[in-house]
Amino acid sequence: MLSKSQISFVNALHLKKNRRDRGLFLVEGTKSISEFINSNYQVDSIYCTGSSLEKFNDLSPSIKLHEISEPELKKISTLNTPQDALAIIRIPEKTPLRSESFLDKYTLVLDGIQDPGNLGTIIRTADWFGFSQMVCSDDTVDAFNPKVVQASMGSLSRLAVHYVNLSSFIKEMQLPVYGAFLEGDSVYETGFDRPGLIVLGNEGKGISDSVIELIADKITIPRFGDAESLNVAVSASIICSEIKRRGL
Numbered sequence: 724m725l726s727k728s729q730i731s732f733v734n735a736l737h738l739k740k741n742r743r744d745r746g747l748f749l750v751e752g753t754k755s756i757s758e759f760i761n762s763n764y765q766v767d768s769i770y771c772t773g774s775s776l777e778k779f780n781d782l783s784p785s786i787k788l789h790e791i792s793e794p795e796l797k798k799i800s801t802l803n804t805p806q807d808a809l810a811i812i813r814i815p816e817k818t819p820l821r822s823e824s825f826l827d828k829y830t831l832v833l834d835g836i837q838d839p840g841n842l843g844t845i846i847r848t849a850d851w852f853g854f855s856q857m858v859c860s861d862d863t864v865d866a867f868n869p870k871v872v873q874a875s876m877g878s879l880s881r882l883a884v885h886y887v888n889l890s891s892f893i894k895e896m897q898l899p900v901y902g903a904f905l906e907g908d909s910v911y912e913t914g915f916d917r918p919g920l921i922v923l924g925n926e927g928k929g930i931s932d933s934v935i936e937l938i939a940d941k942i943t944i945p946r947f948g949d950a951e952s953l954n955v956a957v958s959a960s961i962i963c964s965e966i967k968r969r970g971l
Contacts, residue, residue, distance in 0.1 A: 725770075725795045733770070733799040736811065739865045746814045748867035752806040753778050758877030760786075764812050771808035772796060778808075801869040814867055820885055822896055824856070829918050829966055831959060833859045834889055834934050835925035842866065843874020844956035845923075850878035852963040857882060858920070860889040860931075890933045893920065900938045902930055903958055907941030910965050918971070921962060923955050 733749070735741040742748050747767065750756050753775050760766055760782070768787035769779055776790055796805045831849055836842050842864050849857055864871060866884040893900055899919030922938060924930035930938070944953060944961050953961075 725789075725791055725798070730795075730798050733809070733811065737801055737869060739868065742814065742865070742867055747811050748814055748872065749801065749869050750810045750812055750872055751800060751802060751808070751869070752873075753808050755872070755877040755880075756808055756810040758880040759810065759812055762880035764815065764880055767811045767813055769808060769810045770796065770799065775807035802873070815883075820858075820887065820892070825896055825898060825920070827918050829915075829971065830854070830920050831857045831963070832889065832893075832920045832922045833857065833863050834922055834930050835860055835928065836863045836923070836955060838926055839864050839868045839870035840874045841926065841954070841956045842868075843871040843876075843879075845959045846871070846875040846882055846884065847878040848956065848960045848963055850875075850882050852967050854963070855882060856885065858885045858887060858889075858892060860934075861886055889931075890937065893934065893937045896920065899940065901940045901942050902935065902938035903962065904929070904941045904943055905952065907943040909945050910942050910962055911945070913940065913942045915966060915969070915971055921966075923959055923962075926955055 736745065736747055736749050750759055756769060766786050768789065770789045770791050771779065772793055773790055779788055782788055793805070796809065800809060831845065831854060833842070833845065836845070836859070846857065846866070859866070863886070866879060872879055899917045900922060901913070901915070901919060902922040903924065922930055922934060944958060
């Protein structure tokens with residue numbers, strides 16, 4: 724049975740400030756939790772109903788397993804319709820970014836993305852296309868936000884997400900910088916001659932002015948219909964697909 728203090732502790736992790744202060748975040752659903760168990764992340768504890776208990780038979784002794792009822796799970800879940808399990812996982816410690824880790828590869832760079840669903844979908848997309856890391860501006864939504872984690876469907880366990888001062892980062896890396904705009908060279912005709920950074924901007928405002936001035940190659944996804952714009956997660960998918968289609 725869950726105590727009031729346990730319920731309070733888990734619910735506190737719904738908020739960014741508490742996640743950062745305690746170095747913990749939440750993952751819900753047996754499949755996603757399993758992805759993190761089999762990754763480099765450190766799983767602290769799992770709360771699950773009796774029906775899913777057997778799915779966690781071979782856990783490391785360091786992971787605390789709690790059997791709870793469905794009404795108790797509902798009290799700690801971030802979802803309107805909770806799944807069968809919820810895990811508390813440690814946020815990895817920040818590591819210094821090394822310029823060599825960005826050489827000879829393409830890296831998605833997100834500038835001010837605010838919608839958790841968009842970020843989670845972009846993380847899942849990047850994982851699908853074999854990207855190993857992503858860079859976000861400091862004002863991009865928290866990657867450990869429960870809605871981001873849910874939308875990433877376990878892909879966050881395999882893809883490192885770094886938060887930086889974007890202008891300073893781009894200047895320091897000294898890599899080719901491609902930016903997604905409504906107007907620019909068609910993504911299907913862009914040479915992508917040298918691997919570098921691919922910047923995608925805020926859902927409403929686009930790429931910030933301080934970053935625009937650092938972009939050498941403006942690219943666009945050609946429009947054939949009458950829609951005003953593309954969702955940023957959809958744009959990321961198309962760009963990633965085109966890069967990988969060429970074997971880059």
